[in-house]
Amino acid sequence: MYRCEVQIMYDYISIHSIDYKNKVKSKDLEQYLTCDLGLIKESHLKFYKIINQVFVRVNGILARKDGSYAYDSLDGIEEINLIEIDVPSEIDHILEQELADMANAIAKNCSWIIDDDHGLE
Numbered sequence: 001m002y003r004c005e006v007q008i009m010y011d012y013i014s015i016h017s018i019d020y021k022n023k024v025k026s027k028d029l030e031q032y033l034t035c036d037l038g039l040i041k042e043s044h045l046k047f048y049k050i051i052n053q054v055f056v057r058v059n060g061i062l063a064r065k066d067g068s069y070a071y072d073s074l075d076g077i078e079e080i081n082l083i084e085i086d087v088p089s090e091i092d093h094i095l096e097q098e099l100a101d102m103a104n105a106i107a108k109n110c111s112w113i114i115d116d117d118h119g120l121e
Contacts, residue, residue: 010089023079
């Protein structure tokens with residue numbers, strides 16, 4: 001029997017364009033996350049993946065220049081400039097490495113940066 005743990009989020013990894021200026025199309029991001037990284041689409045700009053039996057959520061976000069959210073709803077958002085990967089409170093070495101690999105892959109694909117304070121050791 002397969003068991004997946006949904007854990008309380010402790011922190012998040014923030015991946016974004018420099019000064020939040022450059023955006024990616026939502027449909028391009030969806031294709032990359034689902035086809036290349038194996039995430040499952042939960043709803044518009046909300047994805048998840050089970051890593052080492054832990055539920056990990058990834059969200060595409062439209063942000064203002066200061067990084068704050070610039071929307072009330074994700075419905076109709078066609079471009080984003082911020083991606084957040086939830087970091088569960090209980091994290092082991094395997095999960096930490098998988099999250100780091102995912103964050104690096106997304107940053108490279110979008111030509112974005114990972115915040116220095118990114119939720120990982």
